[in-house]
Amino acid sequence: MIRLELTKLWRQNKIIPCIMLLLMLMVGSLEISIFTQGQRLSDAVETSEQTIKELKQPNPFQGTKQLLPETKSTISLLDKQLVALKRRDGTSLREVGVKQFIQKWPMLSYSGDNIIDFNLHSGEVEATRKELVYLQHHQLPTMLPLTIRTNPQTALTNNVPVFQDKVFQELTQRFYVKGWEQIWLWSTIGGIMIALAAINIFLGDILANERDSQNDHTTWLRLQHYGRVKMVLTKLGVHLVLSCLMLFTALGIFLVYAWLRNGLGDLRYPVQAWALGKKVVSPYLWLTATAEANYFAPLQITFIPLARYLGLLGIFGLVVLFLNSTLTLLINRLVRMRLLALLIMVALPLLGLVLPVSIYNPYTYLNGDWVVSNYLGYFLSQRAAVYPWVISGIGIAAIVCLVLALIPLKRKQGGHFG
Amino acid sequence: MRNLAILSWLRVKRRGFWLLIIGVAIVTGAAFFGVTKWQLAQENSTIAARLERGSEELGGQLREIPPKPAKIPKHMIGYWHMIDAKEQLLVAMHRGSQAKTAGNEHDYTRWHVAMLEASMQLDKYVPNGAAEFTTLDIQTIKRQLKRDRYLLATGQTVINSIYSLAPRAVLTRLFLFLLCPPILIFLLLGLNWLWRDSFDTKTHQFLLLHVRQRSHVMWENLVSTIVLMALFSLICGGTTGILAILFGGKESVAWSYPLTPQTSLGVQAAILAVFAAPIVWCLTAGVQAGTLLLHHISTRIAVLVIVSAGITFLPFGISLNPFAQLGYRLLDWQQPLNIWALVSLLIVAGSLTGVVNIFLNRRNA
Amino acid sequence: MVKMNFEIKDLSFAYRRHPVFIEANLTLMTSGVYGLVGPNGSGKSTLFNLITGLLHPTQGAITLDGTVLTPNLVFANVAYAQDSSVLYPYLTGRDHIRFVALQHHVAAARIAAVSEQLEITQFVDQRVSSLSQGQKQRLMIVLALLPEARLLLMDEPLNGLDPDSVMIIRNLLEDFKSTAQMVIVSSHNLDELDKVTDQIIFKVDQGLQFETVADGAEARYAELYHHARPVKAGDGHA
Structure with a gap:
């Protein structure tokens, strides 16, 4: 039966095109990241040069043409930062960044007027400092360009003026141009949902295609002593295994491509996460600095290695794939038109990209980045990590779908799966 | 053509496809309203919180x-x-x-x-x-x-971003949503079921044998699909409109609402109406060609959605690219649509129809 | 018998790399009933599809009275009773008949007469999906008979028919002998074919061979395709 299923899917030309589609999306994402990073680095160089030029102008209020020693020191750091930026040297940029962020008034050469100290309120500056210290500790180069570490609250809490929008974007937008970093990026932008939609284009009708048009191919199978339960379970197994196989094959090929194109990156790279922690006393001088550093209290921003993040994300992805497989069977069971079943299964994951974030929105719990980084814990006002609970919840939902897909339906005449 | 249209109607009726269209349209319209309401509520609470925070900071300064x-x-x-x-x-x-x-x-x-x-x-x-x-x-x-x-x-209220539940505004945005190429192609894959049902089975041989010219089948299908899309849009729009009137809140937006200093909501809606039939024609021709060329439905969906999304969101020649005009407006509906993009749309639609005609005439059944 | 000129000239056609016809030729000069015989998968339906333009030959031409068959000419002159899978399963027999009748401007009286003749009136309002194979077959033949085309192609019309239906079709084919129509019937039921015609087109290798078989199609079939056919008891043969 499993062999028959695999043969059918192979003959229907589903496996290779699905892998190709996934691969195309992955490679496209990497190429866009590399392209936009190149553009942004040029912009950052330009803005830095402008900022340094302005700083070097003597202050008319001081009544002297000499620069103050603090200004000289700031300019010297900004100059170093500019050189590192021009050389695309992540290590030097990190070294300068650490020096900048252990000062009482941190500043990046392209950070605009007062954005860092006056316009950010939900722990961004503290997080950036911690990240830089982490990078320094592990002797890792920073991603290019050096940016402020933001979080989902930034969009709601910042009061960056409209005219500084572009500068703010330059200051915060990151570019994930290495292999492992791309997976991290996908988890933050709903990549799991897009991958599910792509898989479902090919496997979303795995059961419904048995009833294409007016034909019921399952009657033949039933004659071979393959009952409904056995058939659904076989289809589930094939769907799940193939989903994983196709996804990981595409991912494997992508990683080889990324390795050749721009490298895989370092698995020790720090990823922002939230965990229960002690109150932070900010080293910075502005009045609200400490309150802002403790914005998520009792949770605190912390950093975990990318390897751990990706491992947890992998397990999460597998559970979501299991849910997708059981949900596919359930929808295929309920919707008898093959095309409709297929379109529903493609549209369902994509719906997650447009629905607003809310505790009542089930897709909120499928946001891999939030679950793994435990931002969801803050969102749900929890002190403990929510990861195991979410994994269990998704698993239970998947089992419920499976049970519903297995329950026989009453039909007027015999029935297809009765 | 008339007989083909009657046959298509019989097929739609006998298969219960019209009920499905109505059902999906109602669900889509209601979902669009629901999601907009949800988004708007979140946006409003953010606006209120921002204003409150700004006033608190200001209050703090003024106290001193x-x-x-x-x-x-x-x-x-x-x-x-x-x-x-x-x-x-x-x-x-x-x-x-x-x-x-x-x-x-x-x-x-x-x-x-x-x-x-x-x-x-x-x-x-x-x-x-x-x-x-x-x-x-x-x-x-x-x-x-x-x-x-x-x-x-003029007694109107402010629309802060892209979300509004005032009937005219929400309907204009609904039609922008429906006409966004990757979404429209997805809809047409379903609404052009008549074509798929014929050409993915042997039943198209029955049609082709009983017409003087094969192009009749293509034109009739084009018209049927546009009619079905119109029916879908009307029901979808009706559902959203009724929900907006009943539960939309206290917003007041007239057609004269200035989306930008150059464009009003009414002008935007009128240009959108002009784009509607050509874009449906163009993408239906795309679906017809896809059905004739790509045997496997999954590959067909993937190719059509990716191609339409690619043409829509590639950041080149946006002003004359009708797909980009319609696609980007969904995200930034206050910018005016470039009416000249209609010319290129009609050229693409005509060319695609020509291609379908060639495929159809050369097709080995 | 009326003079007609149906000609297949240097016809070649292949499914990918598998050639079905290589420069096949056939000329039929008069109206009447002709049998088309060949083993399974030899290309009988393919020939009908080529005549009706559903398939395009890689080379050669098919003409009727000296004119190459175009879709327009096929519409006006050719009727094809093909495999019933071309019917829409969720439409009724009447839906199909109405469409064909309107397309070809068939009078209501003729519809009634043909429906009566093939005894389909009892199930004409049922959906095709609920019909038996024989009922579908009769419906297909009705649809092909309605336009009164000069050339009528019937692909395995006796498949799945009960004895009564076989008799109806046999009588129908007998009637065609005296009309101005040319009928080509493909069938594996050589006994039945023998009863209505001795003019047989054999599909041999990648060509067509037209013969008048005085001793019956079955014997000639065995000779052509090298089948040693078992002799049935009571056949009268040694």
């Missing part, structure tokens, strides 16, 4: 101000004007926030005007002084003030 002297020294007049402007701004932001929280859109519009006026005053004394509390720079303030005064004079 010494009492205003009875007789103001000459050199301090400017300073006290600035303080007055800040006080007005504080009141306007606080009241605006309260109005937003209570869902009183007319009050919010009034206070929004007051906030902009106070910001203008403040910016006279401190360049970009209001930006610290409102994030608005002087150009934005001037532009918004002109718009808001017009809205106030």
Whole structure:
């Protein structure tokens, strides 16, 4: 039966095109990241040069043409930062960044007027400092360009003026141009949902295609002593295994491509996460600095290695794939038109990209980045990590779908799966 | 053609496809309304919170101000004007926030005007002084003030971003959603079921044998699909419209609502209406060609969605690319549609129809 | 018998790399009933599809009275009773008949007469999906008979028919002998074919061979395709 299923899917030309589609999306994402990073680095160089030029102008209020020693020191750091930026040297940029962020008034050469100290309120500056210290500790180069570490609250809490929008974007937008970093990026932008939609284009009708048009191919199978339960379970197994196989094959090929194109990156790279922690006393001088550093209290921003993040994300992805497989069977069971079943299964994951974030929105719990980084814990006002609970919840939902897909339906005449 | 149309109607009727269209249209319309309401509620609470935070900061600053002297020294007049402007701004932001929280859109519009006026005053004394509390720079303030005064004079309310539940606004955005190429192609894959049902089975041989010219089958299918899409849009729009009237809140938006200084909502909707039939024609031809060329339905869906999304969102030649015009407007509906993109749309649609005709005539059944 | 000129000239056609016809030729000069015989998968239906333009030959031409068959000419002159899978399963027999009748401007009286003749009136309002194979077959033949085309192609019309239906079709084919129509019937039921015609087109290798078989199609079939056919008891043969 499993062999028959695999043969059918192979003959229907589903496996290779699905892998190709996934691969195309992955490679496209990497190429866009590399392209936009190149553009942004040029912009950052330009803005830095402008900022340094302005700083070097003597202050008319001081009544002297000499620069103050603090200004000289700031300019010297900004100059170093500019050189590192021009050389695309992540290590030097990190070294300068650490020096900048252990000062009482941190500043990046392209950070605009007062954005860092006056316009950010939900722990961004503290997080950036911690990240830089982490990078320094592990002797890792920073991603290019050096940016402020933001979080989902930034969009709601910042009061960056409209005219500084572009500068703010330059200051915060990151570019994930290495292999492992791309997976991290996908988890933050709903990549799991897009991958599910792509898989479902090919496997979303795995059961419904048995009833294409007016034909019921399952009657033949039933004659071979393959009952409904056995058939659904076989289809589930094939769907799940193939989903994983196709996804990981595409991912494997992508990683080889990324390795050749721009490298895989370092698995020790720090990823922002939230965990229960002690109150932070900010080293910075502005009045609200400490309150802002403790914005998520009792949770605190912390950093975990990318390897751990990706491992947890992998397990999460597998559970979501299991849910997708059981949900596919359930929808295929309920919707008898093959095309409709297929379109529903493609549209369902994509719906997650447009629905607003809310505790009542089930897709909120499928946001891999939030679950793994435990931002969801803050969102749900929890002190403990929510990861195991979410994994269990998704698993239970998947089992419920499976049970519903297995329950026989009453039909007027015999029935297809009765 | 007439007989083919009657046959298509019989097929739609016998298969219950019309019921399915109505059902999906109602669900889509209701979902669109629901999601917009949800998004709007979140946006409104963010706006209220931002205003409240700005007014708190402002209040904090004003608390440290010494009492205003009875007789103001000459050199301090400017300073006290600035303080007055800040006080007005504080009141306007606080009241605006309260109005937003209570869902009183007319009050919010009034206070929004007051906030902009106070910001203008403040910016006279401190360049970009209001930006610290409102994030608005002087150009934005001037532009918004002109718009808001017009809205106030015509009894309309402010639309803050892309979400609004005023019937005219939500319907215009619904049609932008339906006509966004990757979404439309997805819809047409379903609505053009008649073509797929014939050409993915042997039944097309019955059709082809009983027509004088094969192109008749193609044209009839094109017209049927446009009619079905119109039916779908009407029901979808009707559902959203009724829900917006019943549960949409207190927003008032007229067709004259200025989306930009150059374009009103009515003009935007009219241009959209002009684009509707050609874009449906074009993408239906795409689906027809896809069905004739790509045997496997999954590959077909993947190719059609990716190609349409690619053409829509590639950042080249946006102004004359009709797909980009319609696609980007979904994300930024206040920008006007370039009517000249219609020319390229008609050329693409005509060419695609020609290609389908060639495929159909050369097809080995 | 009426003079007609149906000609297949140097016809070649292949499914990918599998050639079905290589420069096949056939000329039929008079109206009447002709049998088309060949083993399974030899290309009988393919020939009908080529005549009706559903398939395009890689080379050669098919003409009727000297004119190459175009879709327009096929519409006006050719009727094809093909495999019933071309019917829409969720439409009724009447839906199909109405469409064909309107397309070809067939009078209501003729519809009634043909429906009566093939005894389909009892099930004409049922959906095709609920019909038996024989009922579908009769419906297909009705649809092909309605336009009164000069050339009528019937692909395995006796498949799945009960004895009564076989008799109806046999009588129908007998009637065609005296009309101005040319009928080509493909069938594996050589006994039945023998009863209505002795003019047989054999599909041999990648060509067509037209013969008048005085001793019956079955014997000639065995000779052509090298089948040693078992002799049935009571056949009267040694």
